[in-house]
Amino acid sequence: MNPTTLIRFTLSLAFVATLTACNKPATSVTPQDITSGTTCSLDGMTLADFPGPKGQIQYATGKPDYFCDTMEMFSIYLQPEQKKNITGIFTQDMGRTSWEKPQGNWIDAKRAFYILGSKKSGSMGPTLASFSLQQDAEKFAQEFGGKVLHFDQVTPDMVDLTGGVVHDEHM
Secondary structure, three states, X not given: XXXXXXXXXXXXXXXXXXHHHHOOOOOXXXXXXXXXXXXXOOOOOEHHHOOOOOEEEEEOOOXXXXXXXXXXXXXXXXXXXXXXXXXXXXXXXXXXXXXXXXOOOEEEHHHOEEEEOOOOEEOOEEOOEEEOOHHHHHHHHHHHOOEEXXXXXXXXXXXXXXXXXXXOOOO
16 A cells, blocks of 8 residues: 555544544433432432422432422522533423322423422422423313423522421421
């Protein structure tokens, strides 16, 4: 092989290797199922002991944060100082699991539909009911009240936790 052919061959191999590396499938982040001992990252409450949708945020470190309520999940996610390397955010599809004892049925939180202001309570009181299908969310809102929102419509003032357990006079 002459030097020019060798250089062209080497450059071609490098180009193909670069294209192959760019086309590698991204590592898929999957939600982790909760167990009877899984606790909330904010307050240490056992997730399985409370009604309503749960949440989890997955980080590049591989260690997830779990939340006993979607309000807590959003309050952490929407804090500007929470600039961790988030690789996934999940909640439960309440159209496919029991409100009182939700299990499994994790969905991508960014693709879910949420109900703000329903009569149903989560572990900390008012919560954002989460659904994978818009028609399930709308049906829930008709039955229990509230407004259907997309993930990006949820704002920090909607998930303010300052009125939660701190102001509960029954505890």
